[in-house]
Amino acid sequence: xxxxxxxxxxxxxxxxxxxxxxxxxxxxxxxxxxxxxxxxxxxxxxxxxxxxxxxxxxxxxxxxxxxxxxxxxxxxxxxxxxxxxxxxxxxxxxxxxxxxxxxxxxxxxxxxxxxxxxxxxxxxxxxxxxxxxxxxxxxxxxxxxxxxxxxxxxxxxxxxxxxxxxxxxxxxxxxxxxxxx
Amino acid sequence: xxxxxxxxxxxxxxxxxxxxxxxxxxxxxxxxxxxxxxxxxxxxxxxxxxxxxxxxxxxxxxxxxxxxxxxxxxxxxxxxxxxxxxxxxxxxxxxxxxxxxxxxxxxxxxxxxxxxxxxxxxxxxxxxxxxxxxxxxxxxxxxxxxxxxxxxxxxxxxxxxxxxxxxxxxxxxxxxxxxxxxxx
Numbered sequence: 106x107x108x109x110x111x112x113x114x115x116x117x118x119x120x121x122x123x124x125x126x127x128x129x130x131x132x133x134x135x136x137x138x139x140x141x142x143x144x145x146x147x148x149x150x151x152x153x154x155x156x157x158x159x160x161x162x163x164x165x166x167x168x169x170x171x172x173x174x175x176x177x178x179x180x181x182x183x184x185x186x187x188x189x190x191x192x193x194x195x196x197x198x199x200x201x202x203x204x205x206x207x208x209x210x211x212x213x214x215x216x217x218x219x220x221x222x223x224x225x226x227x228x229x230x231x232x233x234x235x236x237x238x239x240x241x242x243x244x245x246x247x248x249x250x251x252x253x254x255x256x257x258x259x260x261x262x263x264x265x266x267x268x269x270x271x272x273x274x275x276x277x278x279x280x281x282x283x284x285x286x
Numbered sequence: 287x288x289x290x291x292x293x294x295x296x297x298x299x300x301x302x303x304x305x306x307x308x309x310x311x312x313x314x315x316x317x318x319x320x321x322x323x324x325x326x327x328x329x330x331x332x333x334x335x336x337x338x339x340x341x342x343x344x345x346x347x348x349x350x351x352x353x354x355x356x357x358x359x360x361x362x363x364x365x366x367x368x369x370x371x372x373x374x375x376x377x378x379x380x381x382x383x384x385x386x387x388x389x390x391x392x393x394x395x396x397x398x399x400x401x402x403x404x405x406x407x408x409x410x411x412x413x414x415x416x417x418x419x420x421x422x423x424x425x426x427x428x429x430x431x432x433x434x435x436x437x438x439x440x441x442x443x444x445x446x447x448x449x450x451x452x453x454x455x456x457x458x459x460x461x462x463x464x465x466x467x468x469x470x
Contacts, residue, residue, distance in 0.1 A: 127390075132427075132428075132446070134428075141423065174363075177363065179362055205363075206448075207367050207448045211363075248364070251430060252428040252431075253363060253429050254427065254428045254429075254449030255428075256361070260390075
């Protein structure tokens with residue numbers, strides 16, 4: 106009985122190993138993901154900033170917003186803005202200057218790992234307080250050490266909570282130096 | 287002989303796990319497998335694409351020649367590295383019946399591709415690619431992707447990503463050495 110059991114287990118193991126050996130060489134593909142953003146409080150009538158964090162999968166890089174050559178596709182964020190909210194500047198980080206095996210003498214400006222973008226939003230003073238959703242997409246083009254992948258777009262979405270600006274501080278009238286009864 | 291039920295249960299669990307593992311690996315390999323012509327001897331799918339000067343060009347027009355079919359794009363930095371090598375290799379091996387055919391998988395206009403190719407000194411036909419041809423060659427999921435095709439239109443090798451110049455040259459020599467066995 107034990108030898109039959111052992112032979113059965115051995116046969117199944119060999120079968121499983123054979124199935125794995127049939128697998129063609131795996132190819133990992135790049136991805137960029139966005140860390141979920143907590144709802145940001147933004148004051149109407151004022152410029153506010155919202156930080157968005159992105160992550161490039163390991164082993165890959167994407168061109169920065171200002172790549173080193175004209176023919177390279179930059180990483181760019183486009184957003185659709187809710188009514189009465191003004192979209193200000195989108196600030197991109199500086200890229201890391203890196204060279205790769207395919208161009209060891211050339212430095213490319215890239216993002217890898219985590220990178221943060223800052224979005225400036227300015228709700229008009231007339232906007233009703235409440236939650237508003239921003240939707241858009243991050244366009245990027247990724248490469249690894251030997252190959253480049255077609256440009257892709259990552260859907261981007263985040264919420265802001267518009268709050269009223271605090272009332273202006275009232276100025277206390279000057280205290281009279283005299284004691285009044 | 288008395289059978290220990292615990293042993294039987296453990297064996298059954300181990301066997302089941304191995305079968306599930308093997309099945310999942312096989313399914314994963316099917317999903318991740320690289321489609322398109324990939325086996326030596328597969329016929330390279332024929333196609334018709336426009337060259338940069340607007341002429342319809344078929345892959346089968348080059349039957350009888352050893353062809354390096356190069357998928358590239360203007361935004362692909364590694365593609366830019368191998369282009370000057372291709373220019374030299376075309377000059378060197380062209381007289382022996384070797385032909386490079388570039389397929390640009392770009393959103394850029396034909397004029398932009400042409401300007402880029404001219405700047406790189408490209409001395410071989412460049413065709414404007416499309417998704418249909420890309421799909422026929424496995425989706426061309428990354429660039430550069432090169433297919434080495436013998437004089438009979440059969441795939442000899444396929445290369446993903448940038449390879450060294452010497453590797454490329456070795457593949458070229460292999461397809462140049464092929465003999466025509468099928469009449470046009």
